[in-house]
Amino acid sequence: MLPWLPENISTYGGDIDWLFRLIFWITTIVFVGVQGTFLYFLFKYRARPGHKAIYSHGNNTLEIAWTIAPSVVCVVLALLSRATWDEIKAEIPPVDVTVRVYAKQFNWDFIYPGPDGAFDTDDDLTIENELNVPVHKVVKLEMLSRDVIHSFFVPVLRFKQDTMPGRQIDGWFEATKTGEWEIPCAELCGFGHSGMLGYLKVHSDQDYAAWVAKRWSK
Ligand SMILES: [Cu+2]
Structure with a gap:
């Protein structure tokens, strides 16, 4: 799916790659969505005859929404990575x-x-x-x-x-x-x-x- 990742030769590498892919696709979708919206607004609200600029002073509902939504994503990601973190960082298996x-x-x-x-x-x-x-x-x-x-x-x-x-x-x-x-x-x-x-x-x-x-x- 992400062919540019280096080869994996580690027992826990698959778990890391799964998390990496998940985060990669979430950030990619958000990036494309945000940049696409910017471009659309640039076009839609461009200066042209008969249109006056509107000065916006913020919108509390929207600001709360776009603060909470990424926070929820971060918490979900933290919960999903917990098992992998424990496996790799919290405990060391019997050492050879x-x-x-x-x-x-x-x-x-x-x-x-x-x-x-x-x-x-x-x-x-x-x-x-x-x-x-x-x-x-x-x-x-x-x-x-x-x-x-x-x-x-x-x-x-x-x-x-x-x-x-x-x-x-x-x-x-x-x-x-x-x-x-x-x-x-x-x-x-x-x-x-x-x-x-x-x-x-x-x-x-x-x-x-x-x-x-x-x-x-x-
Ligand atoms: Cu060094």
Whole structure:
């Protein structure tokens, strides 16, 4: 229906896309309606001989109506998105893999906890701009920033989260397809912002096990 959306490889991406489409079509219909009315009125009330300009000083009934109508739409949208918000933001399902993400000007540091599963130990491994994860597994991200506000964005996962200095924000995703996709920074963070680009590498179980074995063999 919206063919320009990026591919979706996330378990919850379909829910996000459904909400996106709903909001997109509501705003599109309102936009066309408002602009169409403007154009019609421009024509209908144009200056021409024999017509005097009318000065209008507002209409309370109309103003109340066009304040309440969008408010109702917003409340309905909030109620409709509630379940999706809860699914993605409120709770993290049982975690298979945890990776720490440190954003910095102008790279993504991905810190893997290693075989002991704990961070800040000797077997931690930091890889710049490369997030390696297994397919069909719940990946938890602990997101932080070393300097300014960045935004960790993986369009194909429908995942976007600001990273804040001095504050850890957790998120999660489950990829449904193997492959490699871009991780741009979506928050203007300085002169190198446009070049701040990492890659998500989703491996099959076998490939992931091989990657782990290679990385922690020594
Ligand atoms: Cu950035």
